[in-house]
Amino acid sequence: MAAHSWAATYQTPMDESSWMVEGSIFECRMTHDIPFYGKGVFYKEAGEAATFDLKPSRERFKTGKASLVSEAPVWKPRGKNVNLGLVSVKQGKDPLTLEEARTERILAELLAGQKIVITRKPWYGAEQSSRVVLSSVNFTGAYRQFMECLATLLPVNFRQIERTAIYFPSGRDSLRPSELKKLEHIAVYVKADPSVQSFFIDGHTDAVGNRGENLELSKKRAEMVATILRQKGIPPDQIQVRWHGERYPVATNRTRMGRAQNRRVTIRLQKNGGPSVPELARN
Template sequence: MPITKTAVLLLGFLLMALVAATSRASLTFSAGIENSQWYLSSSIFECSLTHNIPRYGRAVFFHEAGENLQFYLSTPRNPMRKGQAALVLEAPTWRPGSMVTDLGYVAVAQQTRPISVGQSKASQMMDSLLQGMMPTFTRRARFGDETIRVEVSSINFSQYYEDYLTCVAGLLPVNFRQVERTAVFFKVDEAVLSDSDIQALEKVILYVKADPSVTAIFVDGHTDVTGRRIYNRRLSKDRAEAVTDYLITAGISPEVITTRYHGERYPVVDNRKPESLARNRRTTVRLERGTKPPKVDDSVLDITEEGSF
């Protein structure tokens, strides 16, 4: 039976469709049943649950002190194209028939942590893993037309979950970034700590006592521009010493504290704007890690006669 021109064209179209389908095949990164592992890292500063994904990198649930739960993918070479990846919760191949939950899209960046997920979706992902589901990210390949799939396996996840919850319960209420620089503010002509000031300082004290890498604390007193310079210098000294005394009374070693006072110098806002002066009536507390407090020249801190200004 002779082959008609129509049949030739149809065969050509079928071949083209086959080639196109092949070029759009998916490449899946996933840990199989035999090598799916989770690892817990815990401290009072952070808790993390890490899952190794062969040939890809890591999937990490990360909860830092003072912050919300986050999830991220880490890879030395991101195979996904920059843009938006679809995130779904689906059943593994050995559990067919379960419903797929669509969590929407997440951003893909060209970096070693190409995908980061915030608290809400990260919590849903964690809950789904406890139910044996598999969070999956899908995105076009960075180079080529194939689809990239990254699957997060639920196997062995539940055995670390209780320990993870225990770790989270023991986290500090703040992290270093949140207390690295703290400002307490004062009323006009006063050097008395308010309740809110004390609450802020208590967070600093709690963190410093927990983190031995904090080796220097700088306390700097300031005033606004109202008043005479010698008076402002004395007032800034009183404000700085009020904070220093509170830290020492709470158990912070005076050896790590450097106390300084500057009067109206170094304003954070323009002193010519009366409505902003309150922000200059402050004492700042700055923490440093891994360094020793520099030796302080006492002559710099002395209250001098007004004629010296």
């Protein structure tokens, strides 16, 4: 298509194309600056799916569907263009976020030397569409650094463990492997984030059996969870343990599923100031 058919093409010249990687065990980011447009950003937070975001310096696209195409660069005259489908965009400063599957696809296309082109009509009403281009020039080295960063990410982030429920079999104070894994994730995260300094542990049961026995069982469950966390390196003076028996159900005790939800120990984490997780700028 002729160049004059586009309202604007936002693209980094080949000799200026660069990708920047920054990250930590909490999050990783790979950014591509696009002159007169803004940035394209690949981002992954610990415990979350990877995403791709467009970060314009000002509004560009009209709300609707944009085309996503993998195009062969000029130095690959026999290369093929691949239509990657339509994606939803909206007018504003955060016009586009791609889910993990599409994010991984465009990463693969860039690694193969293709460029990624996002095309949509501009918000100000021009008939011609605008194009935003991600260049693959100097991408490979940055991609390697990005993958190395991803390999170091923690298994979870703070939001995922801030409030955790540990579930127990009926009448028992033993734990399944899936519940032990939750406690392991809490311990791993807290060792990396010194701002988490308080643990509130509360034991609960369903309503089956004697109330007094249930109160004692909830105590055993809560103390068991606290013991496991202490064994994993959580300071004892940061842990507060309480038990409530069957007093505070979160679901009906009339069904098997409801009772299973009530047989729990809840863990609430609290940050008490001090050094915290260094966050990368989201924009």
